[in-house]
Amino acid sequence: MRKKLFLCVLIIASTATILCSKVIYVPADYPIIQDAINASSDGDTILIAPGRYEQQFSTRGKKITVSSLYLLTNDKSYIDSTKLVYGMNGYPIISFGMNEDSTTKIIGLTIGGDDLGCNGIVCDNSSPTISENIFKTVLKYGIMCKGNSNPIISKNRFLASHTNSFYCCIDIRFGSPQIENNYFGGTVNNIAIRNYSTEIVVISGNIIKGFMIGINDGGTETNLINNLIYNCFDGVYGNHNIKLLLNNTIAYNERYGIYGGGSSTQVTNCIFWGNKKDIEGSAIISHSSILGCLPYDATDNGGNVFSDPQFVDALHEDFRLKGNSPCLDTGYSDSLSVLLPEFDLYLNKRIEDGNADNISVIDIGCYERGKAINPAYVSGHITLSGGSGKVEDVNVGIGTPAHPDANGNYQFALSVPDSFYTVIASLDKYLKQEIKDVPIKSGLVTQNVNFNLEYYNPDQIIKIKPDTLKFLVEDDLRGRILSVKNSSLIDVYISGIQLYNMQFYFDEENFSIPHLIAPGDSCDVIIWVNIPIGSLAYPNTIIIDSLTLFYNAQKQIIPILFDPSIVDDVKDNSQTITTFQLHQNYPNPFNPSTVIEYNVPKDSHIKIIVYDLLGREIQKLVDEKKSVGSYKVEFAGSGLPSGIYLCRLQTKEYSETRKLLLMK
Known part of the structure; x- marks a missing residue:
C-alpha cells in the first residue's frame, strides 16, 4: 500500500500543470491539430497521439503546450512515433507569428520526415520554447528566426540528411535566440546554424557533427560557449564579428576549425585539434590548446598549450580528456565564470580539481575531467646549464605542467592508469628534455626524476633558398618553390606567409599552416603571385616586393622580383x-x-x-x-x-x- 501511494504522488506532481488546465487530445478530440488549437485557451495542453500527421498549424498567440505523450510518460519512443510532415506549398509545418513567449511550447515531436520535403518552424516576432524535438530531413530549414524573435531552442536533435546545399538546421535572420544543449548530425551539404542577426546570439552546450559548415556566422555579436564541433568541412565560418569563443572543442574538421576571427574576437579555454587549419584570421587567444603555435596575426594573451590535448578516444568520438592531458586545470574562468554552464556536455560539474593539486580550476575544452581520486606523484630536481633563465619558470610534467621551487625541487600529481609515462621539462631558450618509461602507480611517489636543461639560442634557426623569388609579370603562371630548412636543434613551426601589396597564394593542399619542420628537415612551399593584366605602365617595368615567412614568434623577409627581362630559366609553357x-x-x-x-x-x-x-x-x-x-x-x-x-x-x-x- 505504501508503494502504491508513493507512485501516485509522483504522477500527480509531474502532471500538476496539466491537471489544472484543459487537456485536448489529437485525434481523439480533434483529428486536425489546428482545430484543437482553435478550441484551446491559455494554459491548455494539446497532446498528440502517435501517428503521422500531414498538417500545418499556428499557435495564434496562445500560451499553450503542444506535445506528444512524451510529456506525460517521459518515454522517448513517443517522440519518434509522433511525426509532423507537410510538403505541399513550401510553408513551415509550425508557425509562430503573434508575439508568443516562452510559455508557448513545442515539446517531444518529430518534425519532418525522410520521404517528404518540408520546412520546420518559423518564429516571426515570437519567442516560444522549442524543446526535446527531433528535426529530420526538411527542405530549407528546421527552425527560422525572423523579426524580433528570441526563442529558447534546447535539447533538440537535428538529423539533417538532406542533399540541398542551402539547408540550415537553424537559420537566424533576426533576434536573439538561446540555442543550447542541442545535437546536430548532418551531411557535407548542410549548415547546422546560420546566423545573420544584428542582436547578441549565444550558442551554448551543443554538439555539431558532419556538416559542410558547423556554424556559419554573419552576425553582429555571436558568443560560442561550451560547444563540440567536429568532422565538418569548416567548423566555424564567418565574418570578423564573432565576439567570444569560450570552452569549445573544435576538432578534426576537414579545412578550418574557425575561419574569420577578428582582432577583437576573444578565444579562451578552447581546444583546436586535428583541423587542417585551426584558425584563419586574427584573434585574442588565451588558455587554449592549438597545434604547434598561434596564427602569426593572433594576439597571445598567455596560458596557451601547444601539445596534444590527449582525448580519451577521438577515433570513436570521445573527446573527454585523459588524466595526462595538458588541458587539465589550465583554463581561465575568473571574469568569465558567469557565462559558463553549470555542467559540461557529459554532465560533469564544470569546475573540478582534475590534477589532484587540491585547487579546482576549469579545464580547457568542452569537457571537464572529474575530481582526481588516489593520484600518483612524481618528484625530482631540475638544474639549468648556462643562460640567465630562472629554474622556477621551468614547465615540468606528464600532462598539466608544474613548476619547481627556487631551488629546483618539484613534485606533481596526476590521475592516470598505472603504467610507464614520459616526463618532459622545458624552458624558453633551453633544449627540451624528455625522460621516458617513468613508472607511475596510484598512491605512490616516483622519486628522483631529475633534469639538467642546457641553454640554446642559435643565431640562425632556418635557411631559405632561393634568397629571391623571381617572376615574369602578368602572364607568368608557374609557381616558384621556396625551400625552408630547419638548421637548429628545436622544432620549427611555420605560422604564416604574407605578401603585403599583391595577391598571392600557395599550395594549401600539400602545405598546411601551422607546418612543423623537425630539426634537420626541410619543406618546399610553392608560391604563386597574381598581377592583374595591364597593370604595368611599361613592358619592361621591374617591381620589387617582399614576402614574409612567420615562424616560432619570428619572421624572415624574402625579396620578390617581378622582371619581364628574366627569361633565361623560363621555358615556353607549351x-x-x-x-x-x-x-x-x-x-x-x-x-x-x-x-x-x-x-x-x-x-x-x-x-x-x-x-x-x-x-x-x-x-x-x-x-x-x-x-x-x-x-x-x-x-x-x-x-x-x-x-x-x-x-x-x-x-x-x-x-x-x-x-x-x-x-x-
Whole structure:
C-alpha cells in the first residue's frame, strides 16, 4: 500500500500543470491539430497521439503546450512515433507569428520526415520554447528566426540528411535566440546554424557533427560557449564579428576549425585539434590548446598549450580528456565564470580539481575531467646549464605542467592508469628534455626524476633558398618553390606567409599552416603571385616586393622580383603542358568572383560550364577552340545564392570537375 501511494504522488506532481488546465487530445478530440488549437485557451495542453500527421498549424498567440505523450510518460519512443510532415506549398509545418513567449511550447515531436520535403518552424516576432524535438530531413530549414524573435531552442536533435546545399538546421535572420544543449548530425551539404542577426546570439552546450559548415556566422555579436564541433568541412565560418569563443572543442574538421576571427574576437579555454587549419584570421587567444603555435596575426594573451590535448578516444568520438592531458586545470574562468554552464556536455560539474593539486580550476575544452581520486606523484630536481633563465619558470610534467621551487625541487600529481609515462621539462631558450618509461602507480611517489636543461639560442634557426623569388609579370603562371630548412636543434613551426601589396597564394593542399619542420628537415612551399593584366605602365617595368615567412614568434623577409627581362630559366609553357588539367579555383570559398585556370596540351574545342548540385547549367564560361597553353577564366557569382557549384571542363576525349564554394 505504501508503494502504491508513493507512485501516485509522483504522477500527480509531474502532471500538476496539466491537471489544472484543459487537456485536448489529437485525434481523439480533434483529428486536425489546428482545430484543437482553435478550441484551446491559455494554459491548455494539446497532446498528440502517435501517428503521422500531414498538417500545418499556428499557435495564434496562445500560451499553450503542444506535445506528444512524451510529456506525460517521459518515454522517448513517443517522440519518434509522433511525426509532423507537410510538403505541399513550401510553408513551415509550425508557425509562430503573434508575439508568443516562452510559455508557448513545442515539446517531444518529430518534425519532418525522410520521404517528404518540408520546412520546420518559423518564429516571426515570437519567442516560444522549442524543446526535446527531433528535426529530420526538411527542405530549407528546421527552425527560422525572423523579426524580433528570441526563442529558447534546447535539447533538440537535428538529423539533417538532406542533399540541398542551402539547408540550415537553424537559420537566424533576426533576434536573439538561446540555442543550447542541442545535437546536430548532418551531411557535407548542410549548415547546422546560420546566423545573420544584428542582436547578441549565444550558442551554448551543443554538439555539431558532419556538416559542410558547423556554424556559419554573419552576425553582429555571436558568443560560442561550451560547444563540440567536429568532422565538418569548416567548423566555424564567418565574418570578423564573432565576439567570444569560450570552452569549445573544435576538432578534426576537414579545412578550418574557425575561419574569420577578428582582432577583437576573444578565444579562451578552447581546444583546436586535428583541423587542417585551426584558425584563419586574427584573434585574442588565451588558455587554449592549438597545434604547434598561434596564427602569426593572433594576439597571445598567455596560458596557451601547444601539445596534444590527449582525448580519451577521438577515433570513436570521445573527446573527454585523459588524466595526462595538458588541458587539465589550465583554463581561465575568473571574469568569465558567469557565462559558463553549470555542467559540461557529459554532465560533469564544470569546475573540478582534475590534477589532484587540491585547487579546482576549469579545464580547457568542452569537457571537464572529474575530481582526481588516489593520484600518483612524481618528484625530482631540475638544474639549468648556462643562460640567465630562472629554474622556477621551468614547465615540468606528464600532462598539466608544474613548476619547481627556487631551488629546483618539484613534485606533481596526476590521475592516470598505472603504467610507464614520459616526463618532459622545458624552458624558453633551453633544449627540451624528455625522460621516458617513468613508472607511475596510484598512491605512490616516483622519486628522483631529475633534469639538467642546457641553454640554446642559435643565431640562425632556418635557411631559405632561393634568397629571391623571381617572376615574369602578368602572364607568368608557374609557381616558384621556396625551400625552408630547419638548421637548429628545436622544432620549427611555420605560422604564416604574407605578401603585403599583391595577391598571392600557395599550395594549401600539400602545405598546411601551422607546418612543423623537425630539426634537420626541410619543406618546399610553392608560391604563386597574381598581377592583374595591364597593370604595368611599361613592358619592361621591374617591381620589387617582399614576402614574409612567420615562424616560432619570428619572421624572415624574402625579396620578390617581378622582371619581364628574366627569361633565361623560363621555358615556353607549351613545352611543359602534356595533359588537360582543370585547376582548383582560387580563392575558394569565394565572394563574389573566383579565377579558374586550365591547361590545354593540344589544339582542342574546350567547354567549361558551371552547374548547381541538381545538374542545372548556371553559366557557360568557355565554348571555343583553344590552342596549346595555360588559360584563366573568371566566374562571377554575384547574383547566385551561397552554396556548392560544380565546374566541368569537357573535350571530346577528357573531362574533369571541380567543386566551387560560394560563401556570402
